[in-house]
Amino acid sequence: MTPIKTTTLFILFLLLAGCSEDNNYDGTGLIGQVASISSSTTTVDPIVSLQSFVFTANAEALVENIQTMQKRVESIDTSLSEREILKLQVDFEAIATAWKSVEASYIVGDFESSLIDTPRYIDYFHEGKALDVAADIDKVLNQTGDIQVALNKNSSKGINALEYLAFGYYEPLSTLKIKMKTNNLRRIEVIKAVLKNLKTQATLIFTFYKNDTKIKSDVQKTSSAIVNVLADSAYKLREWRIGEAAGFVFKYKDSPNPSRLEYYYSRLSLEMIKAVIETHEEVMGEQSYGNFGSFASSNGAKAIVTKIRNQINLIQATLDTFSTPLEGKITTTSVDPKVTEIYEMIRVLQSLYYDSLIQSLNLTAEIIEADGD
């Protein structure tokens, strides 16, 4: 090789080597700026408090609420009263509310692969084809053998089964009392078995959040996981929990049916939607503790965080104006305009989450580097 070629190659090599320090890897999560400060110890605090005040606290509440119901069913005997059944229903609402909070911010699967499917052992809404949990539970109740053997389907041990067991088809307490006493309190025994499964699963989640150190140590991954779960949660809320029942989605276009609502048997669908949105507020809203919203906001994403917060507030204010359960606002022939309104508001919230994600990708750089080739 001639000296000139050697020299030129050497200089070219130096130029390339010089690039390395400026190499910019822009792959980030929600709010891209977050990633760039992932090594900063001072800015990690909001993630720590988010884990403590939201993720762990909600999982702990779920475990505690399950335990409360467990204690109540343990004390039930053949003198079961309607008042006790009502208390069981209140206990169920507490469990379901706590579960919605855990589910709406469930990022465990991103950090612990063995817990990816845990939510599926708790909640069977929109899982599987033509799953009729009520019919399966009725079969179990009509049998006389061992309950654990009869509960051979995982779906019969989830929260949807518990709802049917506690409420029937939204039946009067007097009817439920008769049903619960039938077959030597078999319904109560099934409730115990379901609660046992729920406690096992909830404890796994709580234990993970309580002991985990990965969430705070990998802020970039945590950011991605949080945006994913919030965007997914907003989508499911809109499409599955409202749109399908109201006939807004392609599959059920203009064919509303309230029985598609998530908590149709207990008439608690509205309360659960509120719980989901409240969790979004816990994660993104202005709180006394640091959360992902404050974290992103203080690191360059203030504008989009403000929009998200405003949208959450708007949704909450609108939900608060609902005077009756959602099940009363959707019939097979009509849908209350407020349902449409809330559906559209959640669509905006979902698009804001995606917008924050897309903005973080910084895709505008080449937009007018048009190609004169």
Next chain:
Amino acid sequence: MFDLFGLDYFVDGSKRIFWLYLVSALMIALLFFWKQRAILKMQFSKEVLWHPSARLDYLYFGVMGIVKTLLLLPLLVGVNEVALWMVMAIQEVFGYVERIRVDRIWLITGYTTMLFVFNDLTRYWLHRWMHTSSLLWRFHRVHHSAEVLNPMTFYRVHPIENLLFGFRYALTTGAITALFIYFFGAGIGVVEIFGANMIVFIFMLIGANLRHSHIPLHYPKRIEKWLISPYQHQLHHTTRYSRYNYGSTLAVWDWWFGSLLYSKDLTYIDEPLRFGLLDEQPTHSLVGAFFNPFYKGIKL
């Protein structure tokens, strides 16, 4: 003001004339043509660098900086808006899919590669369309009216073509981004060097600016099947072979879609390539370049 006249392009790694790419092109030219001084002398001669065509390139670049900033930017469809609209639409039409979990390194590598490949593919087809459509050719001939080539010729593009390529970029990047978000969620990202897609950066660095030059650098035939060499693009700029080698970086599109011309196929050519338009002698006027495409039959 610095930005307005496009001077920031020299310090922006996502631009073709980023200083590093110019330096690397120069060094590659020196490296391979040191012994063929006549070629180097020609490239840096007054006849090439101060040719009326080249002078129009420089003027055009400065004026287009203003046109892009004041007129084109407000008209361009934003890639973010396209991506957002697409991801929402895909989800509404096809429903929810469980996010595919892959290691971040693979996700980012995949996204970076897909962005590059599909942008290169759509560039090929739009470029080809600019040649085959008589209406679009009116605008693209502004670029092909260059009779001498230099790196600034890259920017000798009619504003209508700028808009079309901006739209193409928004659609392609928006679609790829939407699909990645739909299937993989929020972990995506682009590996960038100096603000440019890493793959684009590498290709820019290995002599992209020689495409618009008189330095006949070509690759072995087996490589030219995959990557367009500078000489292949120079052939595209000739009056005779402009219907070949539409590719920007990858040659596979030309290969697969039947428009590939290898450098070796033309070794019998021993005279300098003739660049420009076959059917007329351009006037190299700025006003003509901007307005004549709207009037059929008027010289550029």
